[in-house]
Amino acid sequence: GESVGLHLPTLSVQEGDNSIINCAYSNSASDYFIWYKQESGKGPQFIIDIRSNMDKRQGQRVTVLLNKTVKHLSLQIAATQPGDSAVYFCAENALSGSARQLTFGSGTQLTVLP
């Protein structure tokens, strides 16, 4: 079946460096992609989204890049801070008939080193 997967399960970066988290998706019908951050004991928190008609979208310290040719999504975090330590999930959203659902990747644990 269709799936969304992450390239790396863990990522460690030095505080102040930039972080890049990658994600591959396989459902060509997906028209909306989201990155979520999940801290221990909490539900996923929306970070940034991008529609399939865009290649890049920037937020505060975060940028999402979408490459539809190779079905690849990435999240860039600038000047990574200790508070950025969490599990990051990419998710794709596809419409099939009247049904719409999010399919999540397996997640990447980001650890920020002092």
Added chain:
Amino acid sequence: KAGVTQTPRYLIKTRGQQVTLSCSPISGHRSVSWYQQTPGQGLQFLFEYFSETQRNKGNFPGRFSGRQFSNSRSEMNVSTLELGDSALYLCASSWDRREQFFGPGTRLTVL
């Protein structure tokens, strides 16, 4: 605006019992989706309700069911609990069925 709320936050049940979890969406959101999160399987879609109708269902057995009320609040029920049902159950609400906002989840432990 208040966020998505879920009750209870923690629950301990024994095998064979049934459980009902509740979710109150963000005011104005009519779509509510449920997910199961486990270390082994990650986040898996259970079902989505929109305007009191189930619009989509994930690949879970019939023991998992849900409903949505006219005020958009939703409940999910799991009958005949199994050990493997131990998980964090997350509810998410949405205005446009795209951007979803998650609640803190209900941690279910089945003994």
